[in-house]
Amino acid sequence: MNMFATTGGVVELWVTKTDTYTSTKSGEIFASVQAISPIPETARGNAKGFEISEYNVEPTLLDSIVFEGAPVLCKFASVVRPTQDRFGRTTNTQVLTELLAVGKEASAPAPAARPAQPQPQAQRPTQPQASDKPAAEKPSDSSKS
Numbered sequence: 456m457n458m459f460a461t462t463g464g465v466v467e468l469w470v471t472k473t474d475t476y477t478s479t480k481s482g483e484i485f486a487s488v489q490a491i492s493p494i495p496e497t498a499r500g501n502a503k504g505f506e507i508s509e510y511n512v513e514p515t516l517l518d519s520i521v522f523e524g525a526p527v528l529c530k531f532a533s534v535v536r537p538t539q540d541r542f543g544r545t546t547n548t549q550v551l552t553e554l555l556a557v558g559k560e561a562s563a564p565a566p567a568a569r570p571a572q573p574q575p576q577a578q579r580p581t582q583p584q585a586s587d588k589p590a591a592e593k594p595s596d597s598s599k600s
Contacts, residue, residue, distance in 0.1 A: 466533050466551065468492060469526040471507070473517045485540070486514035488551065491526065511538055512551040519554050530556040 468490035476485045492508040512531070520527055532553035539545045 464533060465530060465555065466510075466549075467528065467530045468510070470520055470529050471526045473512075473520055475514060475517065484514045486512045486517055488512050488517075488520070488529075490529075510551050511548055513553075516551065516554045519557060521557075528558060529554060 468488070470488050470490045472489035474487050474489070477483070478485070487509050489507060489509050491505050494502050494504055494506050510531075510533075516531075520529060531551040532555055533549050533551050535547055535549050537545050538548045538550060
């Protein structure tokens with residue numbers, strides 16, 4: 456790892472394409488993933504929604520991404536470091552360095568982070584059932600009178 460790399464973070468992406476390029480001069484392998492990313496709220500203009508973005512990735516990670524007829528949800532660890540593109544230009548770039556989860560496993564922590572949403576949904580069906588029972592008792596009460 457480059458000594459000038461800075462800490463990045465965790466990135467969750469819907470990967471739509473993987474690609475590699477081997478430099479004929481150095482033999483170095485460059486790898487990238489293309490993914491659907493949300494447009495940041497601070498983006499210039501009034502753009503909203505999603506965009507297709509390309510990220511540099513460690514070439515060894517591509518074997519773990521298997522498409523089954525649809526984009527794949529992947530969670531990556533990333534770091535910002537100087538990288539050289541295929542034309543020889545060096546820039547500080549976000550590089551995906553570790554594949555933390557693929558597919559349903561990548562989204563599993565998200566519901567745990569939002570436990571308040573599933574709980575009210577689970578409680579709602581029990582409450583109408585409780586209200587159904589008194590409604591069922593009311594006609595039987597009126598028939599007894």
